[in-house]
Amino acid sequence: MLSLPQKIPTKGAQALAEALAEALKSLNSIASLITLDSLGSKIGDNEARALGEALKTNSTLATLNLTENSIGDNGAQALGEALKINSTLATLNLTRNSIGDNGAQELGEALKTNSTLATLDLSGNSIGDNGAQAIGEALKTNSTLATLNLTFNSIGDNRAQGLGEALKTNSTLATLNLTENWIGDNGAQALGEALKINSTLATLNLTFNSIGDNGAHALGEALKTNSTLATLNLTENSIGDNGAQALGEALKTNSTLATLNLTENWIGDNGAQALGEALKTNSTLATLDLSGNSIGDNGAQAIGEALKTNSALVTLNLTRNSIGANGAQAMGEALKTNSALTTLNLTRNSIGANGAQALGEALKINSTLATLNLTRNSIGDNGAQALGEALKTNSTLVSQRRNSSGAVPVTEQQLDSDNFDLGHKSIKDDGFQALSEALKTNSSLISLDMQSNSIAESGVQALAEALTSNTTLNTLYLQNNLIGSNGAQILAVALRRNSTLTTLDLQNNSTGDNGAQALSEALKANASLTTLDLWRNSIRSDGAQALAEALKINLTLTTLYLQNNSIGDTGAQALSEALTTNSTLTTLDLWGNSIGDTGAQALAKALMTNSTLITLDLQYNLIGDNGAQALAEALKTNSTLIILDLWRNKSSSSIQVSQVWT
Known part of the structure; x- marks a missing residue:
């Protein structure tokens, strides 16, 4: 394990580099330094020289990532000198480091003799003609480099x-x-x-x-x-x-x-x-x-x-073109006989209800299409009803969809899932009711995206009824609708009985404290949900306290997004208390929640005993030096947290921590 310093003072970059250099010289058990991110205290050429000296003798380091620092030409030259001797480094990432031609020339010289480096990333620097020429010359003789990234140079x-x-x-x-x-x-x-x-x-x-x-x-x-x-x-x-x-x-x-x-x-x-x-x-x-x-x-x-x-052809992307109903009808006719295409993306065209109806007819016959994305096509209720009819018989819609949370996840997970993307479709309750009716009998759909429509309480009621009988849907995206607290309460009733849904995205739906409390009660009984996204839902301390009570009992939820609410110190304290007993939550996002030192201190106390949380996002809160210091103290004993983000708080030094297990 390589533990990086958690708080970087005014001269922290130099101290950090010196510490790393010493570690590299003495700890041959280190296999990789994955991420080093010192916001506001960039590593410069002096520190890069220290690292270069260490690399000359280190015999285990395989990956060095110095993205977004300021090593410049002098630092790059020092690392180049090290590469002429080093025989273990396989990946070097120098993205956005103000490296110009001189630094690139030295790295090029190193590549002529280096026999282990396989990946070199120099994107976002200032490499011009001379630097590129030097790297080109090196490539004529180099026999190990497999990946070269020169994005955004000159x-x-x-x-x-x-x-x-x-x-x-x-x-x-x-x-x-x-x-x-x-x-x-x-x-x-x-x-x-x-x-x-x-x-x-x-x-x-x-x-x-x-x-x-x-x-x-x-x-x-x-x-x-x-x-x-x-x-x-x-x-x-x-x-x-x-x-x-x-x-x-x-x-x-x-x-x-x-x-x-x-x-x-x-x-x-x-x-x-x-x-x-x-x-x-x-x-x-x-x-x-x-x-x-x-x-x-x-x-x-x-x-x-x-x-x-x-x-x-298995994937065809026609997003943002000028395809209308006639083009969609032609695609529909093709899908009736095509047996290879698994992904069709028609986002942001103008296919309308008629185009959606033609595609719906095709889906009744087609047995291979895995993903159909019709986001922003104004298909309306009639189009949605036609697609709903197709879903009653279609048994193959399978796809991958990226987590659309407003947060930046620690790792971007992709879900192998049956996915129907109908986001931004002007679908109201009537169309949603038709789709919900299809869910009662459909046995293959795993992911349904209905974000940014106009779904309100009656549409949610139809969906809730479907969820009580549906046994395959595991991902449901409902962000940016009109669900409100009543709709959240209706969904909560369904969640108590549903045993397959694993991801529920309710971003920006004005659920409020009452909705959060209802969902919390559901979490006490639900045994399948692993991800709940409640970003921007007007949740205050009462809602957070209810969610905390649920976390004391729930054994399956691993990710909870509460960004951009107003839980404050009281809500943070309640969640902290839950973290002392909860053994499943790995990601907690509290970005933008008016949490101050008191809340941060409570979270720090929880981190001293919690052994499962991996990511804690506290960006854009009101945490000062006392709160940051408490969190730093907690990190001395906590051995599981990988990401702690305090960017844009009130402390004198915002930090982002990366700890690496090898």
């Missing part, structure tokens, strides 16, 4: 050409990220030439550059012969229909590319039609992202025709 066309030359001889690099580097058609052409020869690069990310049709044409020509590239990301460039047509031609013969991302380009119906033609014969592309373009019904119809015969 590389441009000239140095992209140099990197292209390096790729012609390099035989180990598998991933190259050149996002946001002012690379235009000339740079893309150079990289395209390299891809005709290179036989190891599997992922090339050129997001947010200035590549137009000519650059896309060059990359397309390369794809006709390249046999290793599996992922090409061209998000946010300037590729129009001609560029899309060139890439489409390449896809007719290419047999290795699995993912093509063309998000936020200038592709219209003609480009989509060309890509559709390619999909009729291509047998390897599994993911195609065309979100944020200008594809209308004609383009959607062409892609729909291709889907009738294509047997490889």
